[in-house]
Amino acid sequence: MKWLRKIRPYLPQEIPGPMAVLYEKVATGALCGFYRQVASEVTSSLTRGRVLDVGTGPGHLLIEIARLNRDLELVGVDLSWKMLQIAESLIRQETNTHAHGKGTGICLVRGEVHNLLFPDGAFDLVVSTLSFHHWHNPMRGIQECLRVTAPGGQCWIYDLRTDVPARTHAESVTAKGLGRWALGWIFKYHGVDPKDYRARSVAQCLDAGTTVEVEVHPTYLKLKMEKPLSKVRGKTARCKNELVGSMAPSEETIS
Numbered sequence: 001m002k003w004l005r006k007i008r009p010y011l012p013q014e015i016p017g018p019m020a021v022l023y024e025k026v027a028t029g030a031l032c033g034f035y036r037q038v039a040s041e042v043t044s045s046l047t048r049g050r051v052l053d054v055g056t057g058p059g060h061l062l063i064e065i066a067r068l069n070r071d072l073e074l075v076g077v078d079l080s081w082k083m084l085q086i087a088e089s090l091i092r093q094e095t096n097t098h099a100h101g102k103g104t105g106i107c108l109v110r111g112e113v114h115n116l117l118f119p120d121g122a123f124d125l126v127v128s129t130l131s132f133h134h135w136h137n138p139m140r141g142i143q144e145c146l147r148v149t150a151p152g153g154q155c156w157i158y159d160l161r162t163d164v165p166a167r168t169h170a171e172s173v174t175a176k177g178l179g180r181w182a183l184g185w186i187f188k189y190h191g192v193d194p195k196d197y198r199a200r201s202v203a204q205c206l207d208a209g210t211t212v213e214v215e216v217h218p219t220y221l222k223l224k225m226e227k228p229l230s231k232v233r234g235k236t237a238r239c240k241n242e243l244v245g246s247m248a249p250s251e252e253t254i255s
């Protein structure tokens with residue numbers, strides 16, 4: 001969607017206070033299946049180490065990861081104070097109910113994806129869900145995520161697809177009636193177009209040796225990057241072809 005791309009630099013990146021509350025109440029409940037799916041991908045790929053969630057929002061993904069594996073060190077970063085406040089209270093609630101008072105191992109930090117306040121290679125896995133379309137400079141954001149990824153580590157960016165009908169989004173959420181229909185339309189306009197993120201074009205912006213794969217799922221896109229174990233000479237990253245996810249994508253996106 002060309003017009004969405006054009007106005008992106010003029011839109012605020014962070015979700016403002018009242019919208020943050022609304023987002024947590026409405027959207028995240030409908031997305032619980034998605035967070036569980038991403039959390040299980042994270043814990044299947046990593047059993048120990050440090051995970052960074054960029055644009056963590058209310059922290060649902062980190063909470064789901066903590067439920068699956070208490071040995072991971074989890075850090076959430078977000079630009080919005082209000083989102084961090086909401087995340088803090090949900091994590092406290094999680095500690096008191098499901099974790100029986102034991103800490104979840106989640107730490108929250110305020111920060112900006114284009115200038116992360118972490119040293120090089122600080123995380124074994126950097127993940128981000130539904131935040132990418134807010135970033136003013138998406139490629140700079142990915143480069144920064146990879147800077148803080150450890151050699152041999154991975155960076156996974158998930159975002160919703162704007163090129164699928166609102167109905168497809170509506171069918172994928174856990175909501176009913178009008179709410180389901182409204183979320184379908186909201187999700188359709190809060191994401192990215194896979195045509196703008198082909199593996200080859202993303203690879204051109206990254207360091208040599210980095211591997212780039214793009215998984216196109218029916219309602220979301222996963223950009224999957226792996227950092228080489230040591231510095232590689234050369235000009236650009238390696239790209240694997242676009243992968244079709246476990247579910248079939250719509251025809252227009254694989255043409």
Ligand SMILES: C[S@@+](CC[C@H](N)C(=O)[O-])C[C@H]1O[C@@H](n2cnc3c(N)ncnc32)[C@H](O)[C@@H]1O
Nearest residue numbers: 013014015055056057079080112113129131134
């Ligand atoms: C739609 S919410 C998604 C939150 C959460 N990841 C989820 O999946 O529910 C997008 C989040 O990204 C944050 N965000 C947007 N731009 C950012 C940036 N440049 N740096 C850090 N966080 C950012 C927003 O404040 C917001 O909390």
